[in-house]
Structures are given as structure tokens and as C-alpha cells.
Amino acid sequence: MTLRELLQLELTAYGVDDDEARVTLNGLKVVRPARAVHELTTNALKHGALGRLGGELAAT
Numbered sequence: 844m845t846l847r848e849l850l851q852l853e854l855t856a857y858g859v860d861d862d863e864a865r866v867t868l869n870g871l872k873v874v875r876p877a878r879a880v881h882e883l884t885t886n887a888l889k890h891g892a893l894g895r896l897g898g899e900l901a902a903t
Contacts, residue, residue: 846875850902853884859893866893867901
């Protein structure tokens with residue numbers, strides 16, 4: 844599974860649509876362990892950009 848696919852699954856699980864203007868996923872064809880992606884996503888949602896109004900996530 845690619846990083847893009849993992850991020851899409853993680854974001855969807857938290858009710859964030861990757862089509863939203865605040866989420867940008869580009870050029871992600873690398874493969875990463877699911878656990879690492881889960882940690883990055885939950886940290887972004889709880890403590891980072893997606894955890895506050897107006898925050899944005901860009902993975903390129």
C-alpha cells in the first residue's frame with residue numbers, strides 16, 4: 844500500500860476528506876509501514892495542522 848493510500852484511509856477514519864481544500868496529497872508513490880503513517884496522521888489531527896481551525900496538511 845502506498846503512502847497516499849494509507850493517508851487517505853487514515854484521514855477518512857477521522858472524518859477528513861482528502862478532497863478538502865486543507866488537505867493536499869501529491870506524488871506519494873512510496874511505501875511506508877502503516878503504523879508510522881497512523882502515528883503521523885493522529886499527531887496531525889490531535890496536535891498539528893489538522894487539529895485547529897484553518898490548519899492545512901500537505902504531503903508532497
